[in-house]
Amino acid sequence: MTAEALITDALVPLRPTDTGEEALGIMNEFYIRHLPVVDDQELKAVISEDDILNADALEPVSSYRLPSQPPAVFPDDHVYDVMRLLVEYKLTVVPVINREGDYIGMVTNEDLLRFFAESSTFRDPGSIVILEMGRHDYSLAEIARIVEGDGAVILSSFVNTFQDTNRTEVTIKVNSQNIGATLATFERFNYKVKASFNEKQLQDSLRERYDSLMNYLNV
Structure with a gap:
C-alpha cells in the first residue's frame, strides 16, 4: 500500500491568506493538530496548533515563522514511510507531493490507523x-x-x-x-x-x- 491510496478527500490545505483562527477551526472539526499550507500548488509549510497558539490567531498563516522544508512523502512511498514521519515529527497529517514539490494531498493519522485496522493482519x-x-x-x-x-x-x-x-x-x-x-x-x-x-x-x-x-x- 502506498501513500497515494490513503489520501483523504475530506480535507483541503490552508492558503497563505487563511488566518490562524480559520486553521484552528478546521483542526477542531477534524480532530487534527496540523495542516499543510499550499500556495499555487506548492507545499510551503506544515503549521501546527502550537504555532498558531504561540502567535496571533487573527493574522494570516503566511506571517508565521515556519520551517521552510516541511516533511512530506511521495505518492509511491510506502505507508511505513508515512508512519515514520508521523512518529518522527509528531504529526497528525502528512502531506503528499510529487517529485517537483507540487502538493497532491494529505494522509491523516486516522487514515493510517483505519488502514491497519481493516487489514487482514x-x-x-x-x-x-x-x-x-x-x-x-x-x-x-x-x-x-x-x-x-x-x-x-x-x-x-x-x-x-x-x-x-x-x-x-x-x-x-x-x-x-x-x-x-x-x-x-x-x-x-x-x-x-x-x-x-x-x-x-x-x-x-x-x-x-x-x-x-x-x-x-x-x-
Whole structure:
C-alpha cells in the first residue's frame, strides 16, 4: 500500500491568506493538530496548533515563522514511510507531493490507523506470540519454519530492538488459536516466550478494560 491510496478527500490545505483562527477551526472539526499550507500548488509549510497558539490567531498563516522544508512523502512511498514521519515529527497529517514539490494531498493519522485496522493482519482470527532473543539470534526464516512446522502461518511480524542491550523482541500473529505445541517448540529451540494471547484472551482483556472504564466513568 502506498501513500497515494490513503489520501483523504475530506480535507483541503490552508492558503497563505487563511488566518490562524480559520486553521484552528478546521483542526477542531477534524480532530487534527496540523495542516499543510499550499500556495499555487506548492507545499510551503506544515503549521501546527502550537504555532498558531504561540502567535496571533487573527493574522494570516503566511506571517508565521515556519520551517521552510516541511516533511512530506511521495505518492509511491510506502505507508511505513508515512508512519515514520508521523512518529518522527509528531504529526497528525502528512502531506503528499510529487517529485517537483507540487502538493497532491494529505494522509491523516486516522487514515493510517483505519488502514491497519481493516487489514487482514488485524481482522483475521489467530494468536499473538511475543518472543525475546539476542539481536544476532534473530531469524524470521527460522521462526516461520517453527510456526509452519506446526501447521500454522505467520500473518504479520513486528521487530523491536532495544538500543541499550543486544536483545530483540519479535511479535508475531499466527492464524491458529491452538498454539500450545508451537510455544513448546519455541522453548525447545531456546526462544524466550515473553507472552502469548489467543483471540478469546484478547477479547476478554478488551472487555475487562472496557468494563473498568465504564465503571470509572459512572463513579
